[in-house]
Amino acid sequence: MPKLSTPKQKISALIITYNEMGYIEKCIDSVSFADEILVVDSYSTDGTYEYLLEHPKVRVIQNPFENFTAQKSFTLKQAKNDWVLFLDADEVVTEKLQKEITSTINNPEACEAYWFYRKFMFQNKPLNFSGWQTDKNHRLFRKSKVCFTDKKLVHETLEVDGKSCILKEKLTHYCYKNYEDYKGKMLKYGQLKAKEDFYKEKHFNYVLMTVKPIWKFFNHYVLRLGFLDGKKGITICYLNALGVLERFRELKRLEKKNELAYYLVMP
Template sequence: MSTQKLTAIIITFNEIDYITQCVNSILFADEIIAVDSFSTDGTWEFLNSHPKIKAIQHPFENFTTQKSYALQQASNDWVYFLDADERVTPSLQKEIIQTINSKDTASAYWNYRSFMFENKRLYFSGWQTDKIQRLFRKSRCEFVDDRLVHETLKVDGSQAKLKEKLIHYSYKNYEDYKGKMLKYGRLRALEEFNKGKKWTLLHQILRPCWKYFNHYIIRLGILDGKKGIIICYLNALGVHERYKELKRLRTNT
């Protein structure tokens, strides 16, 4: 049986604190492509000098267009996407290799993630069921154009789930995570603006409150202690920013 080849793809911007460990975790791939949106902290220099990486600079518009561009660069049909703050464990590496070389494969696979608050795992706060599409066939999948953040795949064929979890070091510190949530919020606002959604004062007030209540109480963030309070607040802040930005976009049209 011939061995299937795998392309690993990483999207980067100023990820010098994470990129070495991320790349080291995916060195088993036959091809590694990194698409960098003009980093200024040494990330680009690291990527461009690495012997196993095909490094490309490309302007960032949104996550979907950036990942669609990166996908076009892959030489192999099987691709595995990961962010610079994610790590593939040895057990996940083994499962990925076994999966793409099995006789009966799906077109795309969901990957559960373990959310890391600094260097310790966060068990609740809405992250306990976090999963994302990471492993798939390039020939059978494409990113949906109308999603600017939390990009979604359109899959031709069946989907399945990997058992092993991807490690996600999303929370480096308060200001870093706050910046992510505000950026995601503004992109979601543009996404909803493009779909013709309206801003209302009710949404501006209630949606952030519901986000916090849902993650802190219903999704058991209260069991994460102080960390749960911080994460749930910042996630709710991202929702508040979404509607604040949507109001601004509507006002300026």
């Protein structure tokens, strides 16, 4: 009898967005090989939602943004297929990576989840150092075997029921469009990290607010060779350190707000 061929595995490409024009177009084009492209938009105001709504290959849903973990957990639940490729709107899948993804999910011995190393781009030019050279993230996984931990609001972490492996090809990450855009991202991340700290009952500390941003810059610029990236390295390392500073500023604001609320309800 002829040997029955294994059915081709289907895959859903998932993306969350908020004001991503200038990024999202490349991202969508790079996942056109997926059987489903699902985007969850948190009420963009720059035309992102309208662009996605008109795209023939995209299914778009709007959902209010609470934090990254909550938004990604919501998005994951909407996927139609078990295999999921979860991207940020500023990430692009190269042709070589597309082929590796396709062959991987159709391998009977595939792992439950895969890490991707990323190639960082600074205004279309490679950023080779500045702390990012060992950066990797879970991006490809089986929906039925994972969940996002609720312990983090930003830099969300995947919990995998099974084995994680690493793909060879890198994911291209257009991390830096312009100064104000990247600065806004770092400040937002810092504020969400402060909320994490606040919920964990960590307290504001002036010493840490001084030391940690300095250490962040020194670590990424000197120890992680950011100086080899030239002016790009200075900019990225400074803004990353600014995000750490914002984390402590926001934690201080949250503590003061909490104290004020406490005194207002006291008899």
